[in-house]
Amino acid sequence: MAVNWFKYSSPPAFYPLAGRLIPWFAAAAAVLALIGIYVGLVVAPTDYQQGDSYRIIFIHVPAAWMSMFIYLVMAVYAGIGLIFNTRLSGYMARALAPTGAMFTFIALWTGALWGRPTWGAWWVWDARLTSELILLFLYLGYISLYAAIDDPRRAARASGLLALIGAVNVPIIYFSVKWWNTLHQGASISLTKAPTMAATMLTGMMIMAVAAWCYTIAVALMRVRCEILEREVHSEWAAEQLAREAR
Amino acid sequence: MKPRQKRMAFLALGLVGLAVITALVLNALRGNMVFFYSPSEALANITLVEHKFRLGGLVEDGSLVRESDGLTVRFIVTDLTKSIPVVYTGILPDLFREGQGVVAQGTLGLDGAFHADEVLAKHDETYMPPEVAEGLERAKSARGATSDQPGI
Numbered sequence: 001m002a003v004n005w006f007k008y009s010s011p012p013a014f015y016p017l018a019g020r021l022i023p024w025f026a027a028a029a030a031v032l033a034l035i036g037i038y039v040g041l042v043v044a045p046t047d048y049q050q051g052d053s054y055r056i057i058f059i060h061v062p063a064a065w066m067s068m069f070i071y072l073v074m075a076v077y078a079g080i081g082l083i084f085n086t087r088l089s090g091y092m093a094r095a096l097a098p099t100g101a102m103f104t105f106i107a108l109w110t111g112a113l114w115g116r117p118t119w120g121a122w123w124v125w126d127a128r129l130t131s132e133l134i135l136l137f138l139y140l141g142y143i144s145l146y147a148a149i150d151d152p153r154r155a156a157r158a159s160g161l162l163a164l165i166g167a168v169n170v171p172i173i174y175f176s177v178k179w180w181n182t183l184h185q186g187a188s189i190s191l192t193k194a195p196t197m198a199a200t201m202l203t204g205m206m207i208m209a210v211a212a213w214c215y216t217i218a219v220a221l222m223r224v225r226c227e228i229l230e231r232e233v234h235s236e237w238a239a240e241q242l243a244r245e246a247r
Numbered sequence: 248m249k250p251r252q253k254r255m256a257f258l259a260l261g262l263v264g265l266a267v268i269t270a271l272v273l274n275a276l277r278g279n280m281v282f283f284y285s286p287s288e289a290l291a292n293i294t295l296v297e298h299k300f301r302l303g304g305l306v307e308d309g310s311l312v313r314e315s316d317g318l319t320v321r322f323i324v325t326d327l328t329k330s331i332p333v334v335y336t337g338i339l340p341d342l343f344r345e346g347q348g349v350v351a352q353g354t355l356g357l358d359g360a361f362h363a364d365e366v367l368a369k370h371d372e373t374y375m376p377p378e379v380a381e382g383l384e385r386a387k388s389a390r391g392a393t394s395d396q397p398g399i
Contacts, residue, residue, distance in 0.1 A: 045376030049342060054374055083255045119367045120340025126282040168269045180272075181282045181303060183350055188372040196373040247278060 006102035008090050011228045012237045019223040025218035032211035056114045057201070062108035062209040067135060067217060068170050074142075075167040078160035088224075090156035091231065093163060094146055095223035099216050101139035108132060119183060127176035128184035131169060138166035152231060159188035283350045285326040289361075291304070296355050302349040303369065311345055324349060326336060331355070335363040342368035 008014045040058035047054040074096045081089035111129065112122045123129065142159050149155035177186045189195045195202050232238040248256070272279070283303030289295055300325055310323035319336045322345075333351050343349060348369035353362045 045378075047374050048377040048380035049344075049347075049381040050374075057374070079258060084252060086250075110345060118340070118342050118370055119369055120343075121365075124282070124367065127280055157319055164258065165265060167262075168265055171270070172273070180280045181284075183282055183367060183369055185370055196371075198375045198379065201374050242259065 006187055009086055011091070011232055012087055012235075014088055015225055015228050015241065017224050022218050022221050022225075025214045025221070029211050029214035029218055032214060033209055036204055036207035036211050039200065039207060044200045044204050045198060050118055053114065053117045056110050058204050058208050059203055060107060060110040060114060062212040063103045063110065064132070065209055066212045067100060067104035067107050067132070068173055070096050070216060071105065071135060071138070071163075071170055072167060074100060075163045078163040081156060082160050082164070087231070088228075090160065091224050091227045092220070093160060094156070095220045095227055096216070097143050097146075098223070099219050101136060101143065103212070103216075104132065104136040104139055108136065121183075124183050125181045126182040126184055128182050130171065131173040131176050134169055135166075135173060138162070138169060142166070286324055286329040286331045287326055289331060291354060296357065299352070299354050301350050301352045302355075302361050302363075303348070304330075306343070306345050306347060306349050308345045318394050323361070324351065332359070333361045333363050333366075335366050337364075337366070339366055340368040342370055343388050344368075 008017055010236050036058060040055060044055070044058075046052050074093045077093040077096070078091040079095065080086060108129075111132075114123050115124070142162050146155045146159040147160055149158055176182060177184055189202070197205075229238055229242060233242070283301035284292070284295065286302065286304050289300070289302055297335035304324040304326045307323040307325045307330060312319075312321045314320070316336075318338075319334065320339065321332060321334050323330045323332050325331075332354075335351065335353075343366065348371065350367045350369050351361060352365040352367075355361050
């Protein structure tokens, strides 16, 4: 069966599709998070150096991955919106930003909680931590810029440009531990070498990462549906949709 | 060219330009982006003497000595080529161990010792259960080789 995917770039067609997808992703996120927490806190062994304090990795690493990945997705949507003038991509970029900011904050916060017992410091100004903090400011800047401009199309253009420019920070975050001497350790998981983690620890972390993905998709779709209705409220289909949902 | 293609080309060019600028700036800042110096770098760089900087390396096995006041510790930081003795008064982080990574902030005195006012432990990206670590240790000592360098 051939699906015309372009059909779903139109808000009236995407709105019901998003509504059908949300429960699946939300349920998957909840179930996977429970399994992941169980594997991480109960099944996975203690670490030979850090004892139990390494267990924050099951939140810290998925959150840090999502913080970078969401930014890239946001930048791609912003770019598509700028080039093709499609409405939906602008809505999607905006819908992703708060979740990205939240994951960035969680990564920084859990990192501080982890750094104190292991390194002996809540915070150090090394390249990894500093560039991740800049990512948080980029998210907040994007959200504020969007909110500061009254005309929504101009707001989408200006903040879309900011999202694209800020994307250069993501590879800096990722490779910072390689390029410079940092207090932050290198990556345990990479495409070029075998993971340097016990298998159960890795499993728990990966399950948590997939849970974070599902959560992000569910929440972004909820937010984009709200954004679609708000922005298209003057069109006939949106007014009908609102009337149907009010009933 | 259609306007859409023009916009695409404009954005692509802009991003490539931005990436080049960032690469150049980061390259120029290279010397300032260092979180710590290794003992070899510190000893090769005379301007660091009596200035505050961070020294990073491995705590040499068997080098940790506690003074009688109970707080002052002396240990040697090495990068397996050069080493610098460190003096520190204060509480060491939990992960501070001989043979493990450490980052100390302080000044290199004219007496050749590094006077630290902050000591941070650096751990590597390896996570495994203690039994596995013991097994690896046993296998290593059975082979009689200690060539495996702990991560820093």
